[in-house]
Amino acid sequence: MTMTPQKLVERLRSQGGRYIALHLRYEKDMLSFTGCTYGLTEAESEELRIMRENTNHWKVKKINSTEQRVGGFCPLTPKEMGIFLESLGYPPITTIYIASGEIYGGEARLSELKSRFPNIISKEALATAEELEPFANHGSQTAALDYIISIESNVFVPSHSGNMARAVEGHRRFLGHRRTINPDRKGLVELFDKLESGKLKLGSSFSRLVQEMHKNRQGAPRKRNGPLPGIKGRARLRTEESFYENPFPECICRSKKAF
Structure with missing residues (x-):
């Protein structure tokens, strides 16, 4: 029997009922295209630079990564998304479906999110290799799986405002303004930098700042x-x-x- 997105949604629900769909745009091509290298090694940054320079249809070749991040144009990292969701009040037992391609840096980088939310689930964990085989090498079909699972989620959170994220948000609004939390990336980067410098600490005060920043960014009409x-x-x-x-x-x- 053919595997369908609805079957994956049913499997997700059977593991805990409610779930967040996290559109984690931390793939190699996205980071290279946006020129975002925060938190990466020198070797990884160089790999992304070479990829950008060798991709003919990308017009911008030289990008200031720091300016991109401060301006809120970079996808939030897995670690930053973990801090963000935790600060919004989601408990560690929350089921989170990762709607994305291959995360740049693999499990090592995803571990920074899993340390806060262990119940991370991917399509590879929900379906067998045989079920996913028809989708192999068909990026648009794989994206369609993520799209439908994201539409059906209790909460949708995109780490970057790309075409799919905008389409999912609009579809969810059409279905009754289902909760979609759009991170204020520019504002969050300011908070994250203060955490790193020691000017702020994680805790209730930090959480209040994040929650106040996002009280009107949750998909309300x-x-x-x-x-x-x-x-x-x-x-x-x-x-x-x-x-x-x-x-x-x-x-x-x-x-x-x-x-």
Whole structure:
């Protein structure tokens, strides 16, 4: 019998009922494309630089990694996502499904998230090799699995605002504004840097700062943001929030209870 995304959702639910879908954009190509090397070794940073320079269709070749991170343009690391979810109040027993490709650095880097949330589950753990074999070497089909599992999750959290993350958020809004927590990456980086420098410490005070920062970033109903004033032409369109990210109010005609 063919394996379906719904079967994977059922298996996830059987292991604990509720689950978070974490779209962890910490793959090699994403880090190379964005030029984000925070927390990586010199050898890893160099590998990403070479990949970016040798990828012809990527227009930007030289990127200041520090400026990218401070500006909030980098995917949060697995460690940072662990601190973030912990600070929001999720307990260690929370089931977290990792919706992503291969994590750069493998299990060693993912261990920084698992140390806080041991119940981490991937599609490889939910399905047999035989069930996943038809999806091998078909990136779009594998992404579709993650997409549907993310749609059905109790909470969806993207570590970076890429196309899939925006589409999942819009779909979840259409289904009744299911909880989607969008990390304020720029604000969080400021907090994480203060942790690293010793100006802040993990605990209740830190958690309150994170929770206050995200009280209005959890998928509650709101009208789609229009373009910034004073900008014309194609640049004006680029500043407008995507319809696929937030179809409210055009495609949400009645009030639905959030999931």
